[in-house]
Amino acid sequence: MNFPLPDFFPASAEIFVLVMACVVLLADLFKSERQGWLPYLLTLATLAGALAIQVGTAGADTTLTFSGMFVDDRLSDVLKSCLYITVFAVVVYSRDYLIARGLERGEYYLLVLFATLGMQVMISANHFLTLYLGLELLSLAIYALVALDRESARSTEAAMKYFVLGALASGLLLYGMSMIYGATGTLEISAIARKLSDPATNMEVLRFGLVFLVAGLAFKIGVVPFHMWIPDVYHGAPTAITLLIGSAPKLAGFAMAIRLLVDGLPMLAVEWQQMLMMLAILSIALGNVVAIAQTNVKRMLAYSTISHMGFMLLGLVSGVIELRASGDIQLSYAFGSAMFYTIAYVLMSAAAFGVLLLLTRAGVEAETLDDLKGLNRRSPWFAAVLMMVMFSMAGIPFFIGFFAKLAVLQAVVAAGYLYTAVFAVMLSLIGAFFYLRVVKLMYFDEPLDTAPLVASGEMRALLSVNALAIAVIGLMPQSLLTLCATALGQAMK
Amino acid sequence: MTDIPLLSLAIWLPIAGGLLVLASGDGRNTAFSKLIALVTALFGFLVTIPLYTGFDPSSASMQFVELMPWVRDYNINYHLGVDGISMPFVILNSFITVLVVMAGWTVIEYKPSQYFAAFLIMSGLLNGIFSALDGILFYVFFEASLIPLYLVIGVWGGKNRVYAAFKFFLYTLLGSLLMLVALLYLFHKSGSFAILDWHREPLAMTAQSLIFWAFFASFAVKVPMWPVHTWLPDAHVEAPTGGSAVLAAIGLKLGAYGFLRFSLPIVPDAAQHFAPVVIGLSLIAVIYIGLVALAQTDMKKLVAYSSISHMGFVTLGFFIFNPLGIEGALVQMISHGFVSAAMFLCIGVLYDRMHTRNIADYGGVVNTMPKFAALFLLFAMANAGLPATSGFVGEFMVALGAIQFNFWTGFAAATTLVLGAAYTLWMYKRVVFGDVANSHVAELDDINSREMLILGVLAVCTLAMGIWPQPVTEIMHATVNQLLDHVAAGKL
Incomplete structure (x- = not known):
């Protein structure tokens, strides 16, 4: 029997991250007392190296490898590059916080790298099993990270809750996948798409499987009614871990939605778009309304995530999939708008939690809204950073969040859902209230705590760059929009 | 006609000056910040004077036009220009800004650089509203101008300032979000965000009525018309003197200007009806x-x-x-x-x-x-x-x-x-x-x-x-x- 060696080249970034994760593990084991910074620097070097490899090997064409289980296309290049940058920022923002709480150990870096690897695999999956493998690698690493602070009962509870619900969702997803396997006889995503146009395929079983697939997906990206874990996990996890959960996995979640639904089941678009429409509307409504009642910033941002993910889904719902005579699939702008929204959200979320981390120091958690009071007196620049993030999340120009909302709303209106658009903007108005409240606390109120902010230089610098990106891309969104549009246009060959 | 992009200068000069004032901080040397603010405001006013002297009153078309692609995917352009309706307001706004900076000279003690920066940035954004000829560009300036005024009322305002600032912001946002949907609908119909294209776009009566009310929601709140006027007394009473002056002199004109630029020409039949x-x-x-x-x-x-x-x-x-x-x-x-x-x-x-x-x-x-x-x-x-x-x-x-x-x-x-x-x-x-x-x-x-x-x-x-x-x-x-x-x- 002939067993050809697979082409490893498209997966070189994944292999690099895996090898470096092992190196970090060893370095942590053998490092001397004075070399406490070693895992930190190695992790940053890994992420920078992965970015360099990804950009260096990026090509215009789509390559399949490992017997069609792994795909390297422009969509994966763009999303993975964003992923490395996000995780890089997460690691830099988290270090001071973790050191102050005695949590900065080798395991953190190791788990972050494995989570990154999991997300990379998810983004490049062309096979249900690859996707599941990546998802579990990510999830297991994150369950452990949530419980990183072993002493904290709240963290342990959050980790437990996340684990049980996450396992249930994985079960749903697997069940859905098995149904689709039953109907089509394959697990390879592009092969499933081809099978769909075969009249002999049992559509009833497919639709049945689709429902479970959508439920599993909805849980992972956290939209109503599968959102229960989000506020508790965001609240219970140490803030540095919340930062990780709240940012990079949204990119992987978006990739998962595209791979499963758009790549895998384009012929069932009408069905899954109807389901996602319900989820999106419910998420926007619940996220924006319930966020008003929160006094804890992390919980408030958790509900804001729910509403933002609902908005992102609106982009997917409005997408039109058109089958060309040549067999190629043509996608409308709408999918690009959802991708733009995801990337914009990740940028904003990283900066928001970054400022929260900046406000903490040994023994002091900045968690409640009152901790933000009078920030403008303590640090005008970082107050301005958080203000930009809040206005951006509320969708006020000139920030990136405005163009993200505009792109999605434009797609929604173009798809003919005029009243959905009106509904979405009216709920954004409700959402604007709690974002404005944060600005109010920082600017209009007297500080409760006048201690100066302590943070490392690299964190201040990176957080500033992050905030400037929100403003600059808000002024000039063209290149990122083009990137998203071409990435999705080409992915569908 | 000159080749100098006067309208861009009128918009971005005060904004750049405002950022500079912000960067100069509130250290011991606030006199320096104030000086930059005054000089910028004066220059911001001076660059608008050629708009009047170089204006051709016999022409009804847009003058001092600047056109550059901004977001090509959605056909959004950086499109500026003024006609006889909008030109006076650009000058008026730049003029009032100078006076407001002078009025706050010794009165503002808390974070004066942020105060002056807010007014300069607001002045640039307001000029942008009056000179934008692209629907999204207009909307972007329209919304962004809420931020400085929200901060001015909330930070330097009176006793009940928080209530007034929120009421001001949310009321105005309510209207403008409906307008945004109308703008997107017009784009969907015409394939363009150019306001002048929309003037020519044929629209059926039902569509015109819906668009009319969406615009009305935005502009009536801003004017403000009875019965959506209740935010204004609160905002005026709580705002510091400069905020009240800009709000009254320019802020209220935005709604009225919107009626002339959008409602009347884009949906003329609904407007008459x-x-x-x-x-x-x-x-x-x-x-x-x-x-x-x-x-x-x-x-x-x-x-x-x-x-x-x-x-x-x-x-x-x-x-x-x-x-x-x-x-x-x-x-x-x-x-x-x-x-x-x-x-x-x-x-x-x-x-x-x-x-x-x-x-x-x-x-x-x-x-x-x-x-x-x-x-x-x-x-x-x-x-x-x-x-x-x-x-x-x-x-x-x-x-x-x-x-x-x-x-x-x-x-x-x-x-x-x-x-x-x-x-x-x-x-x-x-x-x-x-x-x-x-x-x-x-x-x-x-x-x-x-x-x-x-x-x-x-x-x-x-x-x-x-x-x-x-x-x-x-x-x-x-x-x-x-x-x-x-x-x-x-x-x-």
Whole structure:
């Protein structure tokens, strides 16, 4: 029997991250007392190296490898590059916080790298099993990270809750996948798409499987009614871990939605778009309304995530999939708008939690809204950073969040859902209230705590760059929009 | 015509200056920040003067046009230009900014650099609103201008500032989000975000009606028209003097400008169909709000209600669809820009000294502040619409136009001349005349040279426009006539 060696080249970034994760593990084991910074620097070097490899090997064409289980296309290049940058920022923002709480150990870096690897695999999956493998690698690493602070009962509870619900969702997803396997006889995503146009395929079983697939997906990206874990996990996890959960996995979640639904089941678009429409509307409504009642910033941002993910889904719902005579699939702008929204959200979320981390120091958690009071007196620049993030999340120009909302709303209106658009903007108005409240606390109120902010230089610098990106891309969104549009246009060959 | 991008300068120069002022910080050297602010504001005003001198009044088309692609995927352009309707407001706005910076010179003690930066950035954004010819560009400036004013009210405002700031922001956002959906719908119909393309886009009556109400939601809140006016008295009372002056002089004009730029030309048939509603609401604003103003005990609230009443006159002038009405309304807008800013600055002068805005706490101010009393009298007369002041010209033109349209409409509108005189002069009488009311009034110092300069300049503008309004009206003729022809032709 002939067993050809697979082409490893498209997966070189994944292999690099895996090898470096092992190196970090060893370095942590053998490092001397004075070399406490070693895992930190190695992790940053890994992420920078992965970015360099990804950009260096990026090509215009789509390559399949490992017997069609792994795909390297422009969509994966763009999303993975964003992923490395996000995780890089997460690691830099988290270090001071973790050191102050005695949590900065080798395991953190190791788990972050494995989570990154999991997300990379998810983004490049062309096979249900690859996707599941990546998802579990990510999830297991994150369950452990949530419980990183072993002493904290709240963290342990959050980790437990996340684990049980996450396992249930994985079960749903697997069940859905098995149904689709039953109907089509394959697990390879592009092969499933081809099978769909075969009249002999049992559509009833497919639709049945689709429902479970959508439920599993909805849980992972956290939209109503599968959102229960989000506020508790965001609240219970140490803030540095919340930062990780709240940012990079949204990119992987978006990739998962595209791979499963758009790549895998384009012929069932009408069905899954109807389901996602319900989820999106419910998420926007619940996220924006319930966020008003929160006094804890992390919980408030958790509900804001729910509403933002609902908005992102609106982009997917409005997408039109058109089958060309040549067999190629043509996608409308709408999918690009959802991708733009995801990337914009990740940028904003990283900066928001970054400022929260900046406000903490040994023994002091900045968690409640009152901790933000009078920030403008303590640090005008970082107050301005958080203000930009809040206005951006509320969708006020000139920030990136405005163009993200505009792109999605434009797609929604173009798809003919005029009243959905009106509904979405009216709920954004409700959402604007709690974002404005944060600005109010920082600017209009007297500080409760006048201690100066302590943070490392690299964190201040990176957080500033992050905030400037929100403003600059808000002024000039063209290149990122083009990137998203071409990435999705080409992915569908 | 010059090749210098004057409109871009008018927008970005103040914004860049504002960022510079922010960067200069609030260390020991606040004098330096203030100096940058004043210099930027002055230059921001100077670059708008060629807009007037180089303007061709015989043409109704857009002038000083700048066009660059901005977001190609959605066909959004950085498209600027002014016509006879928008050009005066760019100049007015830059002019008021200079005065506001001067007015806050010594008064603002908490974080002065942030205060001046907020006004400079706001000035740039407001210029952007008046010169944008692209729907999204307009919307972006329109929304972004909420941020500085929200901060100005909330940080430097009075006791109830948080409530006022939220009310201001959310009320305005409510309207503009509906407008955003209308803009997206128009893009979907026409494939373009260019406002001038939308003027030509044929639309059925149902679509026109929906778009009309979406625009109405946005602009009526901003004007503000009765019954969505309640945010304005709160915002005015709580805002610091500079904030009130900019809000009254420029902020309120945005809504009215929006009616002329969007509602009338894009949905002319719906505008004519629903005109009676708008006229009715305007007359309620003129009469009912005028009566409400009469009952106020707080000076700022009184002027705020008087602004609503005057703006009712403006919307009335627009929706009677004759040249006298629209030109009169435009003149009224500019005049109100000077007079309301001056009124708020006058109240600011008193407030800085007495820290109260209650009419009852004053009396006999003329005895201790004669120079101030003289200037205040002029502005009060202008607010009441006395001939030879700018307030008279606009009101008279609109009243004439309204009588041409319908006698009883004109009759109801003209009551403003009575009511305006009643509430303004009665307030003036209680504050300025009579015996010295208490020891605080007895200790008042008359206005210093800085205040004299600010109020003096405004007094000259008010009188000049009242005596010789020709330079202002002549630049509007061509644009207004073209607009009216367009509306009369309709789209059905």
